[in-house]
Amino acid sequence: MKRFFLFLFLISSTVMLSQTVLTSYSIDLKNKLGQSQIMTGENTVTHDVFTFAASADSLSILKYNSALFLRDKFVTSRQYTENRSLMGYSFSEDGNPTLYWFSQEEKSIILIKYYLENKTLRALKFQIPLEDNYILANYQKDNNFYLLLQSKTKQALTAFVFKNGMAEERFLDFSSFKFIDRKTQPKTFNQILNENPIEKMDAGEYNPLYKVSAKSKLYTLPNRLILTLDQSFRKTQLFDINLDNQEIKEKIFVKPVGAKNPKTSNSFYHENKLYQINANADELLFDIKDYESGQSIKSFTVSKQDTIRFSNSPLLMQIEDRAPKQLKNTAKFLKVLSSLDAGISVYKNQKNLFITLGGSGSDLKSFSVNGFNFNDPFGDFPSNGLYNVETNYSAFFECIWTKKLELTKETHEPFAADQVYYFLDSHKEAALFSTLKLNNYTILSYYDVVAKQIVLRKFTDGFN
Numbered sequence: 001m002k003r004f005f006l007f008l009f010l011i012s013s014t015v016m017l018s019q020t021v022l023t024s025y026s027i028d029l030k031n032k033l034g035q036s037q038i039m040t041g042e043n044t045v046t047h048d049v050f051t052f053a054a055s056a057d058s059l060s061i062l063k064y065n066s067a068l069f070l071r072d073k074f075v076t077s078r079q080y081t082e083n084r085s086l087m088g089y090s091f092s093e094d095g096n097p098t099l100y101w102f103s104q105e106e107k108s109i110i111l112i113k114y115y116l117e118n119k120t121l122r123a124l125k126f127q128i129p130l131e132d133n134y135i136l137a138n139y140q141k142d143n144n145f146y147l148l149l150q151s152k153t154k155q156a157l158t159a160f161v162f163k164n165g166m167a168e169e170r171f172l173d174f175s176s177f178k179f180i181d182r183k184t185q186p187k188t189f190n191q192i193l194n195e196n197p198i199e200k201m202d203a204g205e206y207n208p209l210y211k212v213s214a215k216s217k218l219y220t221l222p223n224r225l226i227l228t229l230d231q232s233f234r235k236t237q238l239f240d241i242n243l244d245n246q247e248i249k250e251k252i253f254v255k256p257v258g259a260k261n262p263k264t265s266n267s268f269y270h271e272n273k274l275y276q277i278n279a280n281a282d283e284l285l286f287d288i289k290d291y292e293s294g295q296s297i298k299s300f301t302v303s304k305q306d307t308i309r310f311s312n313s314p315l316l317m318q319i320e321d322r323a324p325k326q327l328k329n330t331a332k333f334l335k336v337l338s339s340l341d342a343g344i345s346v347y348k349n350q351k352n353l354f355i356t357l358g359g360s361g362s363d364l365k366s367f368s369v370n371g372f373n374f375n376d377p378f379g380d381f382p383s384n385g386l387y388n389v390e391t392n393y394s395a396f397f398e399c400i401w402t403k404k405l406e407l408t409k410e411t412h413e414p415f416a417a418d419q420v421y422y423f424l425d426s427h428k429e430a431a432l433f434s435t436l437k438l439n440n441y442t443i444l445s446y447y448d449v450v451a452k453q454i455v456l457r458k459f460t461d462g463f464n
Contacts, residue, residue, distance in 0.1 A: 021455060021456075021458075022068040023070065023456050024455045025060075026453050027447075027453065027454055029452075033447070033449070035056035036054060036055045036056065037052075037053075038053050038434055038445055040445040041089045041436060042438060044091075044142055045095075045143060048066065048071070049068060049456075050063055053454055056078070058075060074116050080101070085102050086102075088145045090163060092165065096115050098111055098165065107127065109125075109147075110123055111125075111162065111165065124165065126167055129158075130149075132151060134149065136149060136200075141220055144161055144162060145161075146160070150190070150198075154175070155190055156175065159243055177189065177250055179191075179192045180232060182233060195231070201220075202437075204437055206354070209345060209358055209396055210343075210394070213341040213342065213360045215229065216229050216231075217230075217268075217269070223244050224242060225241040226239070226241070227239040232265075235253060236253040237250065237252060251291075256286070256299060256301075257278075258285050260280050260283070261280065262279060262280050263279065263338040264278075264280075264338055264339075264359055267344065269291075270346040272291040272292065273288055273297065275355070276344075277342050277343075279337050280334070280338050281335050281338040283304065286357065287300075302330060306330055307330065310399055311397045312398055312400045312410070312412060313397050315330065317333075317393070318395075319392070319393055320391065336359075337359045340360055340394070340395060341359055343358060353399075353402070353403055355399040355401065356396050357399070358396025358397065359394065359396070360394040361393055361394075362392045414462065416441060416461050417435075419459045430448065431447045431448075
């Protein structure tokens, strides 16, 4: 479910959003988009930008400098990587990229380092221990590639850190910690994660409501992970994981308590602060705690009779990707929110903090097609004439604060991420897209199926 901000439904089509074509590169993928991938990454030391374009039978590596001028390219075959998908990338100390090609069938990654100076490559094979583990997440950070696994039998995670052609294993043992579910019944670490799958938060980017409503969230920091568990209404159980020495520190943050039992709750970690929400049909409790001390920095209590004074937007409800509709009052909003999975998203740009509070959920309904002249030649629907349709819902409001957590009356302008969604929705010729967040703008890379070009387009926060 995509997450659009309200402005996308209010602005005129004549408004120029902040976007610029940076560069393009002609390439013919021969109508095999289903077997092709495009990924763009930055070498965070040199600030060179690389685009990796994999077709069914070839790989094109395009190297741009920090000003996005093409400086080098390497076109080679898909030797060693047939029937594999591009999982990620890293950069060695010499500036050359290593790509990670994954095969679910073989349970392995082929690591290939590509030397642009002499157009050669070196391949290694890494066997992933998937007999005893599940893949939880993979990501790039500080020019390294990370693969995170959950054990099937042990109460543990395993992180593999790939750098300079080597894979370093980090075993993260959670067996000594205690866990309870929302009914305060004891559970194992694996049981908690199986019931509440981990959702990785995108560092430095806006994380939409459907992602932040997850009860288990993973935050990636340099040489460090933050894992938060919010299956309990009463507390956030946080684990600070040091990937250098494999030390795990547990911190407990008690959630704000209201007059009645909460129906939905969650938290969000952002820059040494933990934002917590607890809600039912009668009240909303919102707390911001200092990470080191655990003390509250700001606390808000809103009853169903109150107006939410710290909101910069109407109270909104959205079904699928339709335009949000305004809810009449706080009581209506809390009634909807109490039936959803609560979530908080915090995003910082050059000027302000943008906080979204709300919840998301889905409703599965059965429909009957009996009695209609319904032609189903492919047998897609069950013989009893019933089929299920899942509908996604969200309810939310938005706050704009200064970086010192001071309320402001400033109006919301579009984020770069919003503009990327808006662009993709209105440009169906854009395929195989991926995004790269840099310091103050976002690069959208995609394949233009009409022009047969790889295009890198720049998006910034705000209007043009």
